[in-house]
Amino acid sequence: xTRPFKDIEEDIDRMMDSMRATTRITxxxxxxVPKKVRExxxxxxxxRVEVRATASGGxxxxxPGRYQDYKARLNALAxxxxxxxxxxxxEFMKMMRGDPAExxxxxxxxxNNDDNNHxxxxxxxxxxxx
Numbered sequence: 001x002t003r004p005f006k007d008i009e010e011d012i013d014r015m016m017d018s019m020r021a022t023t024r025i026t027x028x029x030x031x032x033v034p035k036k037v038r039e040x041x042x043x044x045x046x047x048r049v050e051v052r053a054t055a056s057g058g059x060x061x062x063x064p065g066r067y068q069d070y071k072a073r074l075n076a077l078a079x080x081x082x083x084x085x086x087x088x089x090x091e092f093m094k095m096m097r098g099d100p101a102e103x104x105x106x107x108x109x110x111x112n113n114d115d116n117n118h119x120x121x122x123x124x125x126x127x128x129x130x
Contacts, residue, residue, distance in 0.1 A: 033061065 021034035052060050
């Protein structure tokens, strides 16, 4: 049984609220990073941070090197596209979702008929080694 989207959206909102805090900029341009945020990301007194503006008007404060790591991962993805030359849509879908021939049978209502599956979908089969 799937959860309603509204429930999932509320869970995401709660999670995001727990990671957000408001602070003020002093006349000297200083910002205090709230304690709960420092603890979440492991910042300690004396740690260096990078500050950068985003195109959307936001400000990122992060540990040094994180941006370069992120940029390197994006470049690696860009240089290795998921869809290879000559790959058909069916081949791509099979690569992403697995072989549909391995899916458990469905009932007339479209529910999975595997009592041990508990609505986990075909990835459940791989976990059991089937």
